[in-house]
Amino acid sequence: MIRIKAGVPRRPRPSPRARRPLRRALALGLPSMWGAMAITYKLTCPLAQQTDLGARIVTSAVFFAVGTGLVLQVRRSLLRELRQVRRIAGAAQSALLRPLPPRLDGLNIAAAQLSAERGAVVGGDLYEVIATEHGVRVVMGDVRGHGIAAIGTVAAVLGSFREAAHDEPDLAGVLRRLDRALARHLGERARAEHPATGAPDPDSPVAEEFVTVLLLEIGADGALRALNCGHPWPYLLSGGGVRPVARADPLPPLGPFPLPTALPFVCCGQLRPGEALFLYTDGAEDARDARGRFFPLRDALAELVGQHPLPIPQSVLGSVFTALLRHTGGTPTDDVALLVLRNDRKATCPHLGAPPAMTHPQPTNHPQHNGV
Structure with a gap:
């Protein structure tokens, strides 16, 4: 009817x-x-x-x-x-850097990005947080360059991570998948720019393309494991202050050099209840003021933690971005991405603060670190 x-x-x-x-x-x-x-x-x-x-x-x-x-x-x-x-x-930003959930598997999450290219809402920085059966897996990366030109590389790396995070049982497998995805993307760009030879020109931007990547895994007990390819180490925010989670020398960025045969993760201690991880791209530390002075990121975080021992992730982002824009006069010269994860899980084990067991052998140039 x-x-x-x-x-x-x-x-x-x-x-x-x-x-x-x-x-x-x-x-x-x-x-x-x-x-x-x-x-x-x-x-x-x-x-x-x-x-x-x-x-x-x-x-x-x-x-x-x-x-x-x-x-x-x-x-x-x-x-x-x-x-x-x-x-x-x-719409492209929502599909590429989709908004992260405010809470995921007991973690309070906040993330934001600032593009250096005027009028652009996406740039060369990337991040993602996914809950898997292997733990919460996080990626933070930075593509060479910024703005619109870096979007294709960001899409290739993020798309590969969103699949590999669920499929691969360890971080080494995830990193190798990202490396292969980047190689395919750069090969396609080379063929598009040089269809006759299919090889990149040594003077072409494709030949110099690289991506810094930090892979992080947070276990159910808060154990932190990481693989780092040329990216800044995150800061751990706690009542005791601000410190990097590790000081191991990172691997080279993805792109210019092949990955080594062995990829053991770096043990970074534990993320205890109430503590937070602050992940960032180098645009935050490399931002300069009119006198050429770098932005004191660690000092800004230490001041914030001193005022609020249990910082709220959203407040951390707002405070850091406000201080960074004030430092640069509102005109940063590089993309900046920030990601904060606070452990809101309840402590279930009396030995929660003990360092996690090492399940992978460490190479001599990547020793175990528990944060200091």
Whole structure:
């Protein structure tokens, strides 16, 4: 049975495709109309043929009005296109760097990114947090360069991580999957830029592309394991202050060099209840003020922890970004991404503070570290 609502029937609205020719006609028609009016006035109006002061003032006023109308019409068209581009960029950001849940497996999470490219909402930094049967796995990375040009590489690395985090039983397998995904992406870019040879030009940006990556795994008992390829180590925020979770020399960034045969993780101690991890990209520490001084990230975190021993992740992000923008005068020169994870799980074991057992052998150049 078809139900008919009482009242005046609504006229069908034209589809977006049907409205496009109308918008284009208006965009071209209105400036043409303004120009035709100016030419008609100049050729046919007797006042326009006179040379006295009053006639010249009137003529100038007419052409000023015509010019103002043209400028306003062009400005309106550009603003409409800019709004559409921003909507598309926002949709791309939501699909690429999708919003993280505020809570995941007992962790309180907050993340944000600031692009250095004016008008861009996505850049060369990447992050993701996924709860798996192997623990909560985190990736934080930084693609060489920033802004729109780095989006393709970010998509390749993030897409691979979102699959590998569930499939691979250890972090080494996840890292190798990311390395292969990056190699495929760079190979496709090389073939697109040099279809004849399929190899990157030594002077091409593809040949110099690299990604710093930090893989972190948080076990059910708070045990921290990490693999680091050229990325800054996170800071541990606790009542005792601020300290890096490890000081081991990281592996080279992904891209220029092959991964070593053995990839043992670095044991980083434990994330106890109430403690937080602060992950960041090097754009935060490399930000400079007008005198060329670097942003004192660790001092800013220490001051924050001194005021609030159990910092809220959202408050940490807001305070750090505010201090960073004040330091740089509101114009950072590199993308900045921040990620804060606080352990809100309840302590279930009396020996929770004991360091986790080492399950993988450590190489001589990557010794075990428990935070200091």
